[in-house]
Amino acid sequence: MSDETQVTEETIREALRGVLDPELHLDVVALGLIKSIDPQSEPMEIKMLLTTPFCPYGPWLVQQVKEVAEKAAGGKAAKVEVLPEMWNPEMMEDPTMLGFF
Structure with a gap:
């Protein structure tokens, strides 16, 4: 990836606002579920x-976060870790x- 297309944490975070918790109907960023992103x-x-x-909905949420992040990063692979906190x-x-x- 060149510097011109380098993905930022903010780019990924904004894309993840499209992932909604199906029970609370709020996005994972607004809920504070995303603790860190290292693009x-x-x-x-x-x-x-x-x-x-x-x-x-845990497995579904994790898969959605992964897919949305990868798409926002132009296809770069993502690994999502669920913290025990x-x-x-x-x-x-x-x-x-x-x-x-």
Whole structure:
């Protein structure tokens, strides 16, 4: 990839706003599920959380994050790691979006 087409973390993060949690109907970035993105590593590395440890949509969300990131990066391979950290609504960009606060 040339410098002119080098993918940035922001490019990937913006693309991931298109991945919605099917239960909460909010995107994975707004929910605070995306913890880090390293677009320069081979393969690109994305670390994320799930909303619950046994989220029934977990495998689907991980696959969607991988596919959307790879497309945004022009086909560069991505590896998505699910972290063991527990998610809570305070991790959201705007915790009031769920109406808990």
